[in-house]
Amino acid sequence: MTRRYVQLDVFATRPGAGNPLAVVLDAQGLDDAAMQAIARWTRLPETTFVFPAASDDASYRIRMFSPRREVPFAGHPSVGTAHAVLDAGMAVPRDGKLIQDGIAGKLPLRVIGEGSERTIAVRTPRARVQEIASPDDPRLQAALAGLRLGTLPPALMDGGRRWWLAELASEADLRNAAPDWAAISTLAEDTDSMGLFVYARSEDPVHYLAVRAFVGAPAQFEDAASGAANATLAAWLADQLALPSGDGFYRVSQGREVGFDAIIELQVDAEGDVWSGGRAVTVVEGAMDWPG
Numbered sequence: 351m352t353r354r355y356v357q358l359d360v361f362a363t364r365p366g367a368g369n370p371l372a373v374v375l376d377a378q379g380l381d382d383a384a385m386q387a388i389a390r391w392t393r394l395p396e397t398t399f400v401f402p403a404a405s406d407d408a409s410y411r412i413r414m415f416s417p418r419r420e421v422p423f424a425g426h427p428s429v430g431t432a433h434a435v436l437d438a439g440m441a442v443p444r445d446g447k448l449i450q451d452g453i454a455g456k457l458p459l460r461v462i463g464e465g466s467e468r469t470i471a472v473r474t475p476r477a478r479v480q481e482i483a484s485p486d487d488p489r490l491q492a493a494l495a496g497l498r499l500g501t502l503p504p505a506l507m508d509g510g511r512r513w514w515l516a517e518l519a520s521e522a523d524l525r526n527a528a529p530d531w532a533a534i535s536t537l538a539e540d541t542d543s544m545g546l547f548v549y550a551r552s553e554d555p556v557h558y559l560a561v562r563a564f565v566g567a568p569a570q571f572e573d574a575a576s577g578a579a580n581a582t583l584a585a586w587l588a589d590q591l592a593l594p595s596g597d598g599f600y601r602v603s604q605g606r607e608v609g610f611d612a613i614i615e616l617q618v619d620a621e622g623d624v625w626s627g628g629r630a631v632t633v634v635e636g637a638m639d640w641p642g
Contacts, residue, residue: 353377354438355638357394360430361575361604361612361628363466368612368630369575369605371430372397375438377413379642382420388640389415395573396427400435408451409441418568423454423510425577425614425626428472432459433630436468454510460625471615471627474578477509477585490514492533493546498523500550502590509582512543513563517550521560524550525607529564529572538566547579549602551594558600559583562607574605575612577626584616584624593618 354375362368372392377385377399389397394417401411412431414421421427432448435441441448448459450472460471483504485494490504493514500517507513514537518524527548538545545566552560561580563573573579580602587593594600598618605612617625 351379351641352637352639355634355636356434356437356632357634358430358433358630358632360426360433360630361577361614362610362631363629365631365633367605367610369426369573369610370394370633371427373431373434374399374638375434375440377401380640381642384640384642385413385415386420388638390417393417396421396424398427398431400431400440403451405451407449408456409448410435410450412450412452414452420453423452423457423475423578425472425474425579425581426575428457428459429470429577429627430630432461432470432472433468434632436461437632460627466629466631469615469627469629471617471625472577474581474624474626475510477507477582477624479586479589480506480508480512489537489540490516493530493537495530495533497527497548502592505586506541506543507582507586509578509585511578511582512541513547513579513582514541514543514545515583515586516546516548518548519550521550521552521554524548524560524562527562531564531566531570534564534566535570536566544579547583549583552603554603556601557603557613558594560603562604572608574608574610575614576604577614580604580614580616581624581626584618584626588618588622588624
């Protein structure tokens with residue numbers, strides 16, 4: 351049978367700038383093995399599968415898969431799937447919000463604007479500080495070697511996925527950083543984390559922070575744009591009273607070092623919840639012929 355299928359760039363306004371995502375809009379009849387096989391076939395960071403809502407208080411149900419395993423929650427798949435669902439006419443915002451139902455629970459997505467100007471932000475699961483470390487911590491020394499650090503100490507955060515966060519002294523230091531992949535992989539495996547997420551303050555008129563996400567396990571790569579990792583950073587900065595703006599809203603630049611140019615918008619609201627989002631652009635629309 352044929353199923354509606356789209357590919358998007360998320361956190362971008364033009365093809366090739368953001369984080370790619372595949373969305374299967376008619377996922378009924380696909381079992382876990384079939385969804386994992388499709389995600390492995392697309393070879394994109396994540397592939398999402400959309401099902402009808404199971405309750406009146408949800409807009410739709412979602413499953414997320416990387417090429418290797420199911421993912422309970424991730425930011426760019428949430429934002430991109432909402433974009434695809436809206437374009438397909440499968441859901442209508444209520445009071446400016448969609449409700450995504452998935453493994454992480456029912457999460458609201460705030461929709462602002464229409465067409466190419468539309469932005470979508472997901473309220474991310476609450477991130478928690480797991481530990482605050484010293485730069486000379488034996489687990490971190492090799493991964494941080496050669497990097498000029500900023501003011502805040504390194505921290506391990508858990509927002510569904512665990513990341514080590516490290517502030518660098520300047521945006522130039524961040525842009526020029528050469529990751530030690532062996533050390534980052536060891537850090538990820540020894541601490542049950544994704545790896546190292548580095549950030550720096552920026553003087554750019556558009557973005558307040560620049561970030562890079564070095565994934566150490568199960569594979570070694572630099573993520574083009576991560577809504578969930580940036581949400582854990584926002585929670586850490588809020589915890590340390592170090593947000594880059596007084597109203598809790600700021601923009602992040604990510605991905606230039608690996609050929610992308612994503613802009614992610616973060617908002618820490620009055621209740622302390624973190625919203626992670628931005629724009630998305632549809633690149634491919636068609637049908638997938640994949641049996642149930």
